[in-house]
Amino acid sequence: MLLIDKYAYMNKLASVHPLEKMTFSLGLLLLSLIMRDEQISLITFLVMSAFIILGAKIPLQYYAKLLLLPSFFLLSSLLSILISIAPTASILPAHLWTFSLSEWTIFIGNDSLITAQQLFFTVLGSISCLYFLILTTSVQSICYVLRQWRLPTLFVELIELTYRFIFIFLNSMQKIHLAQQARLGYQSPLQWLRSISMLIAALFAEMFQRSRELNNAMQARGGEAVYWQESSSYNKKNWLGIVIIFVSLIIYGGISHD
Numbered sequence: 387m388l389l390i391d392k393y394a395y396m397n398k399l400a401s402v403h404p405l406e407k408m409t410f411s412l413g414l415l416l417l418s419l420i421m422r423d424e425q426i427s428l429i430t431f432l433v434m435s436a437f438i439i440l441g442a443k444i445p446l447q448y449y450a451k452l453l454l455l456p457s458f459f460l461l462s463s464l465l466s467i468l469i470s471i472a473p474t475a476s477i478l479p480a481h482l483w484t485f486s487l488s489e490w491t492i493f494i495g496n497d498s499l500i501t502a503q504q505l506f507f508t509v510l511g512s513i514s515c516l517y518f519l520i521l522t523t524s525v526q527s528i529c530y531v532l533r534q535w536r537l538p539t540l541f542v543e544l545i546e547l548t549y550r551f552i553f554i555f556l557n558s559m560q561k562i563h564l565a566q567q568a569r570l571g572y573q574s575p576l577q578w579l580r581s582i583s584m585l586i587a588a589l590f591a592e593m594f595q596r597s598r599e600l601n602n603a604m605q606a607r608g609g610e611a612v613y614w615q616e617s618s619s620y621n622k623k624n625w626l627g628i629v630i631i632f633v634s635l636i637i638y639g640g641i642s643h644d
Contacts (some may be wrong), residue, residue: 391525391553394522397444398443399437399441399442400524403619405531405534407518408519414511414632415516417636418508419512422504428507430514430515434511434514434515434517437522444521467498469498470493470494472491473491474486479497481493481495525545528545529542529546551596551597554596558589558593566584
């Protein structure tokens with residue numbers, strides 16, 4: 387989490403206006419979800435990965451590790467779609483593989499394979515769009531654009547506060563865990579369970595205290611927050627490139643369907 391935030395501020399595309407990056411990433415995300423075309427999703431993944439690795443200069447190994455994070459959820463979803471179970475006496479639809487077990491038949495149908503394949507490429511393209519956004523754009527920049535889009539102020543402020551408390555939570559957890567390790571608090575299973583329970587209780591108490599201090603600080607300022615302002619400017623070449631990529635994918639998708 388800390389490394390993601392570091393790259394969001396220190397990547398080679400950090401100076402690009404956040405509205406351009408959000409329009410590019412969210413636009414391709416919606417295009418991939420709406421068209422649900424395997425080739426479009428694959429092209430989206432390749433384009434976004436190229437911008438992340440070659441444009442933003444994010445290390446390839448770190449990007450590959452990020453892609454592995456949602457693999458468990460994707461794999462479980464694909465297995466639930468691929469594998470079907472039916473009584474042995476029933477008539478099976480068109481299938482590629484079957485296995486009989488007692489009175490049941492486990493099989494992989496042709497339609498299930500097509501659905502799973504479509505889901506895999508759609509998720510792959512969508513994940514690359516989201517990773518491009520979070521690896522190249524800071525949360526302050528994203529919230530700035532959300533305010534420009536006239537989203538409810540309360541919603542945007544909740545995003546900022548939640549994101550801030552994630553790092554406070556991680557920092558506090560690391561300090562408490564380090565102190566417990568120095569006192570050999572994880573030497574046995576019983577000590578491990580006791581230390582974990584004390585860690586959770588201490589984190590809850592500290593987060594509650596931090597939230598009260600933050601609330602008192604905001605009330606002392608009359609409830610007015612100081613908003614971050616974007617200093618970068620728009621680039622016509624970037625907007626032209628975004629339009630060209632969108633139009634090219636839409637035309638390619640229309641031709642491939644024909």
